[in-house]
Amino acid sequence: MAGGxxxxxxxxxxxxxxxxTLLLLPSWLVLGFFVLIPVFMMLIYSFLTKEFxxxxxxxxxxxxxxxxxxxxxxFGDDAPSxxxxxxxxxxxxxxxxxxxxxxxxxxGFPTAxxxxxxxxxxxxMWVFLxxxxxxxxxxxxxxxxxxxxxxQGPLNDFLMGIGIVDSPxxxxxxxxxxxLGLFYSYLPFMVLPIYAAVERYNFSLxxxxxxxxxxxxxxxxxxxxxxxxxxxxxxxxxxFVPSLGSFLAPDLLGGAKNxxxxxxxxxxxxxxxxxxxxxxxxxxxxLSLVLIVLMLSARQQNKGEGV
Amino acid sequence: MAIVxxxxxxxxxxxxxxxxxxxxxxxxxxxxxxKDNEFFTLLGPSGCGKTTLLRIIGGFEELSEGAISLFGDxxxxxxxxxxxxxxxxxxYALFPHMTIxxxxxxxxxxxxxxxxxxxxxxxxxxxxxQLTQFASRKPSQLxxxxxxxxxxxxxxxxxxxxxxxxxxxxALDLKLRQAMxxxxxxxxxxxxxxxxxxxxxxxxxxxxxxxIAVMSSGELQQLxxxxxxxxxxxxxxxxxxxxxxxxxxxxxxxxxGGSATCHLGGGHELICDEVKGVGVGAKVHLxxxxxxxxxxxxxxxxxxxxxxxxxxxxxxxxxxxxxxxNEGPQMVIRTSNSDRGNKRxxxxxxxxxxxxxxxxxxxxxx
Ligand SMILES: Nc1ncnc2c1ncn2[C@@H]1O[C@H](COP(=O)(O)OP(=O)(O)OP(=O)(O)O)[C@@H](O)[C@H]1O
Ligand SMILES: [Mg+2]
Numbered sequence: 001m002a003g004g005x006x007x008x009x010x011x012x013x014x015x016x017x018x019x020x021t022l023l024l025l026p027s028w029l030v031l032g033f034f035v036l037i038p039v040f041m042m043l044i045y046s047f048l049t050k051e052f053x054x055x056x057x058x059x060x061x062x063x064x065x066x067x068x069x070x071x072x073x074x075f076g077d078d079a080p081s082x083x084x085x086x087x088x089x090x091x092x093x094x095x096x097x098x099x100x101x102x103x104x105x106x107x108g109f110p111t112a113x114x115x116x117x118x119x120x121x122x123x124x125m126w127v128f129l130x131x132x133x134x135x136x137x138x139x140x141x142x143x144x145x146x147x148x149x150x151x152q153g154p155l156n157d158f159l160m161g162i163g164i165v166d167s168p169x170x171x172x173x174x175x176x177x178x179x180l181g182l183f184y185s186y187l188p189f190m191v192l193p194i195y196a197a198v199e200r201y202n203f204s205l206x207x208x209x210x211x212x213x214x215x216x217x218x219x220x221x222x223x224x225x226x227x228x229x230x231x232x233x234x235x236x237x238x239x240f241v242p243s244l245g246s247f248l249a250p251d252l253l254g255g256a257k258n259x260x261x262x263x264x265x266x267x268x269x270x271x272x273x274x275x276x277x278x279x280x281x282x283x284x285x286x287l288s289l290v291l292i293v294l295m296l297s298a299r300q301q302n303k304g305e306g307v
Numbered sequence: 308m309a310i311v312x313x314x315x316x317x318x319x320x321x322x323x324x325x326x327x328x329x330x331x332x333x334x335x336x337x338x339x340x341x342k343d344n345e346f347f348t349l350l351g352p353s354g355c356g357k358t359t360l361l362r363i364i365g366g367f368e369e370l371s372e373g374a375i376s377l378f379g380d381x382x383x384x385x386x387x388x389x390x391x392x393x394x395x396x397x398x399y400a401l402f403p404h405m406t407i408x409x410x411x412x413x414x415x416x417x418x419x420x421x422x423x424x425x426x427x428x429x430x431x432x433x434x435x436x437q438l439t440q441f442a443s444r445k446p447s448q449l450x451x452x453x454x455x456x457x458x459x460x461x462x463x464x465x466x467x468x469x470x471x472x473x474x475x476x477x478a479l480d481l482k483l484r485q486a487m488x489x490x491x492x493x494x495x496x497x498x499x500x501x502x503x504x505x506x507x508x509x510x511x512x513x514x515x516x517x518x519i520a521v522m523s524s525g526e527l528q529q530l531x532x533x534x535x536x537x538x539x540x541x542x543x544x545x546x547x548x549x550x551x552x553x554x555x556x557x558x559x560x561x562x563x564g565g566s567a568t569c570h571l572g573g574g575h576e577l578i579c580d581e582v583k584g585v586g587v588g589a590k591v592h593l594x595x596x597x598x599x600x601x602x603x604x605x606x607x608x609x610x611x612x613x614x615x616x617x618x619x620x621x622x623x624x625x626x627x628x629x630x631x632x633n634e635g636p637q638m639v640i641r642t643s644n645s646d647r648g649n650k651r652x653x654x655x656x657x658x659x660x661x662x663x664x665x666x667x668x669x670x671x672x673x
Contacts, residue, residue, distance in 0.1 A: 207394075209413070215388060223402055
């Protein structure tokens with residue numbers, strides 16, 4: 001794309017640049033107003049002092065970050081040691097989001113492949129079918145999931161009905177339930193970019209691989225996957241990032257002990273019990289994590305296309 | 308060489324192959340035997356089923372009916388990766404994320420060769436197609452002709468027994484295409500394997516092939532050497548499709564001693580060799596190549612048909628003269644420019660005689 005503009009000669013390039021600046025202006029304004037300014041506010045809040053009934057006192061303080069990383073005892077006067085509570089919550093969030101992403105990839109990739117290999121006129125319909133559940137509000141979907149997975153819910157009734165298990169299996173309030181919830185919340189974000197990539201894939205490459213003695217598995221691993229990698233990476237990011245900060249699924253499906261970052265942050269801003277600077281600090285730490293993930297994947301992508 | 312070559316080993320044997328797509332029949336009972344070491348060409352107009360037949364041999368398409376064997380072994384049920392056959396695809400289908408070298412190594416590795424072996428083989432093949440200096444580039448950084456040669460090197464690297472080529476030269480410009488014809492032929496000779504080459508370009512087919520199968524609408528029309536097909540076409544389709552020809556409607560007046568006397572209308576008569584299946588009274592076609600005809604202003608011995616020059620068309624190597632036979636059909640005569648010194652060019656509207664060497668006219672059964 002850049003090549004096309006660059007090859008157009010200098011005068012033309014300048015014209016393009018001007019047009020681009022103008023055309024991008026609305027997006028920049030919206031982005032600035034609704035993303036950059038709030039993020040900047042969060043950054044400032046995270047360095048302020050907390051007010052007890054919620055809100056902040058405009059006084060610089062590192063207390064929020066200190067609370068996140070260090071344990072100074074009940075009265076704050078012990079020698080500081082590492083505070084594991086929040087790091088563990090973060091760690092568990094990463095693990096939960098990662099597991100959900102892997103589930104979404106394992107189910108989403110074959111789904112996307114299936115849709116992309118249907119006759120062109122029926123693909124639209126398949127894509128539509130995939131997105132149908134997502135016309136329903138996320139909260140309602142998650143609550144229904146809770147109902148579905150209950151010990152006395154339809155899933156367990158069914159499993160006992162066909163005699164696979166004698167007593168209900170406990171799914172609700174486990175890590176797995178949260179992963180399932182996250183997976184289900186964000187599955188289309190995995191399917192759609194992979195579908196777009198596979199649809200653009202030139203299937204004669206698979207024929208060429210088979211012609212050159214590659215098995216189905218080797219063709220997948222050495223030819224198809226590298227070709228659709230950008231779509232796979234995009235899908236993984238689109239599932240992983242919102243899963244990481246999600247609070248609905250962990251709250252509703254994970255129970256009290258399966259706290260995730262999203263819930264932690266949410267708590268800080270809810271009602272009077274909250275701690276705004278601490279919530280802001282946790283958000284900033286989460287944001288840094290996400291940015292690192294994005295940067296790593298961007299580097300990976302560049303390396304793949306590198307010449 | 309001391310090795311005695313058996314010219315009659317059959318590499319690919321297709322028996323009564325039928326291919327249907329729903330209610331449409333793309334191949335209608337095709338049988339052909341392709342010999343080992345042969346440069347075999349499938350020639351025919353667009354949509355006649357060349358690619359379909361090639362894909363069946365490669366294993367990308369299943370036969371609806373019939374059998375196919377490779378050096379005597381039935382292969383109809385083998386998937387492509389189990390057939391010792393490689394393909395140069397029409398669109399090359401080079402792996403875009405791999406370098407040229409990795410592309411060429413791929414087949415050798417997949418066939419069980421070590422990395423070192425594959426690298427060795429790739430360097431030999433890139434040498435053969437003269438692309439060694441591009442080994443570390445990506446396919447998108449090569450020209451069309453270079454990509455085509457990579458596709459060839461990649462297909463040759465795993466040492467297939469049969470190489471399939473689907474219009475590999477069609478994307479190239481004329482000059483490169485002509486150069487590649489000789490290169491391909493040379494590579495086939497050096498590698499000593501069977502090439503099955505698909506084209507709709509009759510000149511390409513004539514210059515490169517040991518044998519040619521002419522196809523049209525899913526049927527085999529004629530199978531033979533370039534010379535047989537050009538000089539003794541079996542039917543109207545082949546005569547018309549290969550090269551240029553005067554296709555005249557005639558009726559057969561008499562048969563005697565292997566010769567047939569044919570009537571062209573307007574009192575013009577021609578004598579040509581008898582052909583099986585054409586009896587007295589038959590209304591059939593006759594094919595005469597324009598370059599086998601000569602012009603003169605007085606009648607010559609043998610067949611000599613009177614007419615009037617309508618036009619001369621200059622086409623580089625030749626001059627094409629269009630003659631209206633008196634009360635008869637139109638004919639095209641080609642006069643080579645190389646020996647024009649000996650020949651007269653007749654101006655339009657001058658009366659001439661069209662002369663034919665014996666055996667130049669060929670009766671067509673259908
Ligand atoms: N998958 C398919 N489904 C239905 N019809 C098909 C299919 N593939 C090919 N055909 C039909 O079979 C016929 C033969 O096709 P094929 O591709 O073999 O032609 P071809 O001789 O290679 O032509 P070209 O020179 O244009 O490549 C065509 O009429 C085509 O429309
Ligand atoms: Mg074709």
